[in-house]
Amino acid sequence: LEGDPPLFDRATLDTRGRGAGLLVTTPVASAHSAEAAARRAHYTNPLAEDMEGFGVALACHAARVPLTIVRGASNTVGDRAKERWQMRPALEAAATLARTILTAS
Numbered sequence: 654l655e656g657d658p659p660l661f662d663r664a665t666l667d668t669r670g671r672g673a674g675l676l677v678t679t680p681v682a683s684a685h686s687a688e689a690a691a692r693r694a695h696y697t698n699p700l701a702e703d704m705e706g707f708g709v710a711l712a713c714h715a716a717r718v719p720l721t722i723v724r725g726a727s728n729t730v731g732d733r734a735k736e737r738w739q740m741r742p743a744l745e746a747a748a749t750l751a752r753t754i755l756t757a758s
Contacts, residue, residue: 675699678707682730689731702730723751 677699683689693699706722713720725747728738 676701676703676706678703680704682733684731684733686731689729692730701726721754723747723754725750 675696675698677692677696679692679702682702682704683692689702692702701724703724706724710720710722712718725743725745727740727743732738
């Protein structure tokens with residue numbers, strides 16, 4: 654993306670001390686463990702796959718609008734078996750972080 658500052662294949666995240674790491678943006682989540690392993694091998698220490706956040710971050714970057722993304726991880730990358738997903742803990746973690754951010758503002 655052209656602009657000031659330019660954005661290439663990575664966007665810098667301001668984590669404000671809440672932990673830092675790479676979110677690998679993909680159009681589709683890894684379908685199986687081999688695909689997840691290939692993505693982990695290609696990037697350095699990715700924390701998670703992210704399909705939605707980067708598009709929003711890109712739009713906010715282009716419009717110079719600040720953005721905070723709160724995520725909760727429900728499953729391991731490559732695990733498509735929904736019976737193993739931990740939706741409630743993921744939602745609770747995201748809610749806790751959102752409350753922390755909102756009350757600190």
